[in-house]
Amino acid sequence: MASVGIKDVAARAGVSVATVSRVLNAHASVSPAARARVLDAVAELGYRPNTLARSLRTDQTRTLGLVISDVLNPYFTELARSVEEEARALGYSIIFGNADERPEVQDHHIRTLLDRRIDGLLVSPADGGSALVLDAARAGTPMVFVDRWIPGADVPVVRADGRGAVRDLVAHLYALGHRRLAIIAGPAATTTGSERVEAFRDALAEYGLDLPAAYVGQGDFQAASGRRATERFLDLPTPPDVVFAADNLMALGALDAVRARGLRVPHDIALAAFDDIPWFVHTDPPITAIAQPTGELGRAAVRALADRIEGRTPQSVTLPARLVVRRSCGEAAPPEAPTEAPTEETPAGRSTP
Numbered sequence: 001m002a003s004v005g006i007k008d009v010a011a012r013a014g015v016s017v018a019t020v021s022r023v024l025n026a027h028a029s030v031s032p033a034a035r036a037r038v039l040d041a042v043a044e045l046g047y048r049p050n051t052l053a054r055s056l057r058t059d060q061t062r063t064l065g066l067v068i069s070d071v072l073n074p075y076f077t078e079l080a081r082s083v084e085e086e087a088r089a090l091g092y093s094i095i096f097g098n099a100d101e102r103p104e105v106q107d108h109h110i111r112t113l114l115d116r117r118i119d120g121l122l123v124s125p126a127d128g129g130s131a132l133v134l135d136a137a138r139a140g141t142p143m144v145f146v147d148r149w150i151p152g153a154d155v156p157v158v159r160a161d162g163r164g165a166v167r168d169l170v171a172h173l174y175a176l177g178h179r180r181l182a183i184i185a186g187p188a189a190t191t192t193g194s195e196r197v198e199a200f201r202d203a204l205a206e207y208g209l210d211l212p213a214a215y216v217g218q219g220d221f222q223a224a225s226g227r228r229a230t231e232r233f234l235d236l237p238t239p240p241d242v243v244f245a246a247d248n249l250m251a252l253g254a255l256d257a258v259r260a261r262g263l264r265v266p267h268d269i270a271l272a273a274f275d276d277i278p279w280f281v282h283t284d285p286p287i288t289a290i291a292q293p294t295g296e297l298g299r300a301a302v303r304a305l306a307d308r309i310e311g312r313t314p315q316s317v318t319l320p321a322r323l324v325v326r327r328s329c330g331e332a333a334p335p336e337a338p339t340e341a342p343t344e345e346t347p348a349g350r351s352t353p
């Protein structure tokens with residue numbers, strides 16, 4: 001059977017081709033009765049619009065690229081989910097690329113997406129980013145950075161600010177009597193890697209505490225690096241009494257390392273993580289974490305990109321992260337009640353629209 005075209009739909013619905021087109025492109029200026037007839041005709045005939053032809057006509061693909069640094073990191077998985085949901089609500093599809101923390105893989109995805117004429121690009125740069133990302137932005141590709149960003153690039157950034165939450169964490173640790181605080185950092189080339197160490201160091205300084213070099217473990221946001229850094233901390237003549245992992249995967253590696261020595265969290269060493277993930281509630285003990293509003297970040301990033309594509313000038317968006325106290329640092333109550341009380345059933349940062 002010959003394929004069904006837009007003229008067939010118009011004939012079946014008893015309206016013009018232009019009206020069918022308006023219905024399919026969600027224009028408001030169609031009467032509800034005509035819209036219903038068109039949608040019925042589309043369903044009866046099994047019509048599928050030729051988006052390739054439409055893209056050639058409109059020079060738009062209604063497709064956004066999303067390039068994130070590590071899809072296996074639950075933070076980015078949740079981010080991708082909210083990006084896709086918001087994009088779909090705004091009439092865009094997503095083509096997704098996982099950079100696997102490698103700038104050359106990131107660039108491969110970006111090249112492919114540009115070749116496919118995506119309308120805009122959301123990027124959480126791997127490592128420190130790349131010349132290709134900057135060139136694409138300079139050449140006018142609508143782009144928004146989400147979570148990580150490249151300093152100096154003229155690209156709006158949608159991210160969380162963890163400083164306040166890191167300060168709350170240090171206050172909580174201090175109140176529990178901890179004085180030797182160590183961090184497993186992410187790669188210094190990433191903004192999330194460097195910012196989290198700086199925030200931690202500054203918060204310690206407010207309490208008159210130092211962050212000695214021996215208490216800064218260098219990680220790569222992967223679990224194995226969290227395990228190795230923690231083993232080194234435990235081998236020190238004076239091990240720290242807290243390990244703060246700068247992401248959730250390194251925290252899981254740290255927990256493994258502590259257990260492998262027959263030690264217990266928090267009795268022998270306390271543990272906290274940046275980024276809350278659903279299963280931190282289920283670990284033994286449940287892990288104290290800094291939760292980002294991940295779902296809201298993803299949605300805000302898509303809205304900013306849609307604004308940019310549609311000719312508006314989006315601003316950067318910074319949303320606060322917050323501390324979720326559980327039992328991995330000790331048993332005391334939090335120093336003060338958070339404004340939006342976290343519960344163990346609803347790990348923070350999960351999208352609750």
Ligand code: HPA
Nearest residue numbers: 075147148192221247275
């Ligand atoms: N890396 C790993 N985990 C994260 C990051 C990051 O850049 N941002 C938020 N969670």
